[in-house]
Amino acid sequence: xxxxxxxxxxxxxxxxxxxxxxxxxxxxxxxxxxxxxxxxxxxxxxxxxxxxxxxxxxxxxxxxxxxxxxxxxxxxx
Amino acid sequence: xxxxxxxxxxxxxxxxxxxxxxxxxxxxxxxxxxxxxxxxxxxxxxxxxxxxxxxxxxxxxxxxxxxxxxxxxxxxxxxxxxxxxxxxxxxxxxxxxxxxxxxxxxxxxxxxxxxxxxxxxxxxxxxxxxxxxxxxxxxxxxxxxxxxxxxxxxxxxxxxxxxxxxxxxx
Numbered sequence: 334x335x336x337x338x339x340x341x342x343x344x345x346x347x348x349x350x351x352x353x354x355x356x357x358x359x360x361x362x363x364x365x366x367x368x369x370x371x372x373x374x375x376x377x378x379x380x381x382x383x384x385x386x387x388x389x390x391x392x393x394x395x396x397x398x399x400x401x402x403x404x405x406x407x408x409x410x
Numbered sequence: 411x412x413x414x415x416x417x418x419x420x421x422x423x424x425x426x427x428x429x430x431x432x433x434x435x436x437x438x439x440x441x442x443x444x445x446x447x448x449x450x451x452x453x454x455x456x457x458x459x460x461x462x463x464x465x466x467x468x469x470x471x472x473x474x475x476x477x478x479x480x481x482x483x484x485x486x487x488x489x490x491x492x493x494x495x496x497x498x499x500x501x502x503x504x505x506x507x508x509x510x511x512x513x514x515x516x517x518x519x520x521x522x523x524x525x526x527x528x529x530x531x532x533x534x535x536x537x538x539x540x541x542x543x544x545x546x547x548x549x550x551x552x553x554x555x556x557x558x559x560x561x562x563x564x565x566x567x568x569x570x571x572x573x574x575x576x577x578x579x580x
Binding site for chain 2: 363364365366367368370371374376377378379380382383
């Protein structure tokens, strides 16, 4: 199976958000904790809608939460 | 930052792995194990009886009903246990994706296996044309068991795919 090519900063952002738990993020995003675990470990690429919900939970722009591989951290390809 | 403390022993690692496993993933693995546990002996018995030319409707029906009730009993019991131990959450997009993948694969396996089975039955009946063995391949009891085997094979593939997809992430 093709490995997802999307990186994310979820783990760091959870820490910066007052050590938000995976369950809290899952509740905010409307998914299960196991899905958040899979997204965080880059084993599952979320849908666009879920990606936006996760970013909204952190109150961050999408590009700060997810990066397409080959892309710089500032979001420029 | 970590949701749990670093595991200190195998027992701790097992508990953490269990808590990171969703109800649906465990349900898939349990369904796979129960299906194999019930139907491997069942089809072994059917094949043995078929080869001995002793596959009779009366015996077959009793054994089949026993297999079905056993499967229901074990599945319901274990799923109740899992529901008590784990929180069952509504299906999210990953659950729906995995379910769609597993159903798609199961359908493909059922389709391909059906064609193979049909060809095998025709070849068998032609190969033994004129001989009593030919009728065995066309006997309704034999055909019913072939059909049942294909369905169980597809179900097994579905559960296995679900378990693997959950383990791999999607």
